[in-house]
Amino acid sequence: MLLAIDCGNTNTVFSIWDGEKFLCTLRTSTHHARTADAYFTWYSTLVKHFEIDVEITDVIISSTVPRVVFNLRVFTDRFFGCRPLVVGKPECKLPVEPRVDEGTQVGPDRLVNTAGAFDRHGGDLIVVDFGTATTFDVVDHDGAYIGGAIAPGVNLSLEALHTAAAALPHVDVTMPARVIGTNTVDCMQSGVFWGYVGLINGLCDRIKDEHGRPMTVVATGGLAPLFQQGHAMFDVYEDDLTMHGLTVIHEYNKEG
Numbered sequence: 001m002l003l004a005i006d007c008g009n010t011n012t013v014f015s016i017w018d019g020e021k022f023l024c025t026l027r028t029s030t031h032h033a034r035t036a037d038a039y040f041t042w043y044s045t046l047v048k049h050f051e052i053d054v055e056i057t058d059v060i061i062s063s064t065v066p067r068v069v070f071n072l073r074v075f076t077d078r079f080f081g082c083r084p085l086v087v088g089k090p091e092c093k094l095p096v097e098p099r100v101d102e103g104t105q106v107g108p109d110r111l112v113n114t115a116g117a118f119d120r121h122g123g124d125l126i127v128v129d130f131g132t133a134t135t136f137d138v139v140d141h142d143g144a145y146i147g148g149a150i151a152p153g154v155n156l157s158l159e160a161l162h163t164a165a166a167a168l169p170h171v172d173v174t175m176p177a178r179v180i181g182t183n184t185v186d187c188m189q190s191g192v193f194w195g196y197v198g199l200i201n202g203l204c205d206r207i208k209d210e211h212g213r214p215m216t217v218v219a220t221g222g223l224a225p226l227f228q229q230g231h232a233m234f235d236v237y238e239d240d241l242t243m244h245g246l247t248v249i250h251e252y253n254k255e256g
Contacts, residue, residue: 001016001017001018001054001055001056001057001058002016002017002018002019002056002057002058002059002060002247002250003015003016003017003056003058003059003060003076003080004016004017004059004060004243004246004247004250005059005060005061005062005063005072005084005246006061006062006063006109006112006242006243006246007030007061007062007063007064007065007068007069007072008030008064008065008109008131008132009030009064009065009131009132009133010029010030010131010132011027011028011029011030012027012028012029012030012068013025013026013027013242013243014026014027014028014043015240015243015246016047016052016054016056017243017247018054022240022243023050023052023054024046024047024050024052025240025243026042026043026046026047028042030065030068031068032065032067032068032071034068034071035071036071036072036074036075036078036079039071039072039075040075040078040079056080056082057080057082058082058085058250058254059076059080059082059084059085060084060085060086060087060092060246060247060249060250061073061076061084061085061086061087062086062087062088062108062109062111062112062242062245062246063086063087063108064107064108064109069086072084073086085249085250085253086108087108087111087112087246087249088105088106088108088111092249092253093252093253094111094115094249094252095115095118095143095248095249095252096118096142096143096144096145097144098111098114098144098145098146099140099144099145099146100145100146100147106145107135109129109131109135109242110127110129110135110137110145110148111145111245111249112242112245112246112249113127113129113135113137113220113241113242113245114127114137114139114143114144114145114245115143115245115248115249115252116238116241116242116243116244116245116246116248117137117139117218117238117241117245118139118143119244119245119248120218120238120241120244121216121218121236122216123139123140123141123142123143124139124140124141124211124213124214124215124216125137125138125139125215125216125217125218126138126139126148126204126207126208126215126216126217126218127139127218127219127220127241128200128204128217128218128219128220128221128224128234129219129220129221129241129242130153130154130219130220130221130222130223130224130227131153131221132153132155132156133150133151133152133153133156134150134151134152134153134154134196134199134200134221135148135149135150135151136148136149136150136151136203136204136207138207138211141213148207149203149207151199151203154173154192154196154223155173157192158170158171158173158188158192161188161192167184168184168188169184169185169188171185171188171189171192172189173189173192173193173223173226174189174193174226175193175226175229175230176189176190176193176194178190179194193226193227193230194230196227196232197227197230197231197232200227200232200233201231201232201233204217204233205233216235216236217233217234217235217236218234218235218236218237218238218241219232219234219236219237219238220237220238220239220241220242222239224237225237
């Protein structure tokens with residue numbers, strides 16, 4: 001049984017994969033000081049709650065926060081008796097190597113999304129991932145990651161507005177009834193929501209023009225369905241794209 005772990009800047013997700021489906025998905029906040037014992041206490045408590053009794057034989061990790069990897073390695077070694085496969089490390093092979101500038105380190109999350117999206121949708125893709133940052137990953141016809149764009153995440157932008165301008169309140173991300181706001185909250189929601197719809201569509205248009213071939217836009221991350229209401233140009237939404245990508249990379253390394 002495979003345990004797939006995706007550690008992002010904000011949240012860390014554990015999913016148990018039985019070879020055909022995910023049995024459960026567990027989520028916790030990312031904290032670099034969390035010990036291996038603390039991970040196990042949290043993990044074992046929730047697995048017991050879901051009444052899942054399985055033996056974990058393999059673990060794969062994708063982490064955009066390097067400082068947490070050590071404790072996750074200790075966690076897997078101590079409690080499952082296996083050495084985890086870590087995306088981005090030399091021993092973890094990718095189905096297709098990225099084609100970027102020499103010396104460039106591509107974020108593990110982007111490599112995993114590329115593998116997952118190509119497995120499900122083939123090549124010539126734009127993968128839009130709504131995380132702490134909003135990333136645009138370009139997948140070539142053969143499944144290679146060939147670059148993209150990074151924009152501030154939606155919640156990061158809202159926090160920056162509130163922090164930098166003392167008079168502006170915290171607001172929720174939602175689709176406003178009108179573009180022209182008639183109060184401060186409406187104005188902020190309109191600026192963030194419609195601003196991001198414009199950012200998404202504008203970047204996707206420019207990427208398609210530069211790529212020179214028809215492309216499919218794949219969205220992932222919790223806020224993607226919200227922005228699709230505003231006619232963001234997504235062709236498909238995948239709520240488990242990153243976890244699926246981890247299973248694809250794990251399977252490729254097992255076969256290799």
